[in-house]
Amino acid sequence: MPEMKPQVYRDERPAEYFDQFHESARKGAGWTYTVARLVVTLPTILLYRVTAEGRKNVPRRGAAVLAPNHFSQADHFFVGVYLWRKVRFMAKSQLFGPPFLTYILKVGGAFPVRRGHRDEKAFETAYEILRQGELLLIYAEGGRSRSKELGTAKPGIGRIALESGAPIIPTAIHGSAGVRGWKKLRFPKVTVAYGEPLTFPVEAEPSRERQHEVADQIFARVRELYEGLATRSEERAGSRSPDRAQA
Secondary structure, three states: OOOOOOOOOOOOOOHHHHHHHHHHHOOOOOHHHHHHHHHHHHHHHHHHOOEEEOHHHOOOOOOEEEEEOOOOOOHHHHHHOOOOOOEEEEEEHHHOOOHHHHHHHHHOOOEEEOOOOOOHHHHHHHHHHHHOOOEEEOOOOOOOOOOOOOOOOOHHHHHHHHHHOOOEEEEEEEOHHHHHHHHHOOOOOOEEEEOOOEOOOOOOOOOHHHHHHHHHHHHHHHHHHHHHHHHHHHHHHHHHOHHHHHO
């Protein structure tokens, strides 16, 4: 099993460095989003046999937030591959550094959350994107789960749900925990399920406890969707096994 690089949980670069990315993100997603989509869509669908359920739950227009689980750096491709709308991403700040990737993210409309800090600028940019009526993706767990098991929700998704009042779409991604197997030419089947939108009455300054409460409600629905996908995957695998076939 390939080793994963240790995560860096605190970004020591000054907050001012990231202002450029927030400013760019508030202007919209540029040409690199379209180019990246054209480049990755066909390989993503063919290699990982990606299927999607519940796409009707994602509104065709207007502000909304996708709240998926997170196993792989390819999850944003899996979530967006069957959606016609551009999906705007809140990404960990460590991704903003390498020149080529940084340019792609900046012009593509992604914006950073400064790891290890209370980053109010990230929330301000998220709310501006929602005010513009766009589709935003916030990973409910805050970062990748490295255990290949679902983690727990961070309060950020609860805060955004309460302060924005935007519909939150619980989203489950099954199969992406095995994406790192591509180095051994192993490409797991990936399924994405979009749940029915959840909405919460707007609260101007929700307490931390309230943020956690709503985040847990959202992630409980993500977990329910994920477990449903996992059960069906196991059933399909069982029906294809030699023992089952002989029976």
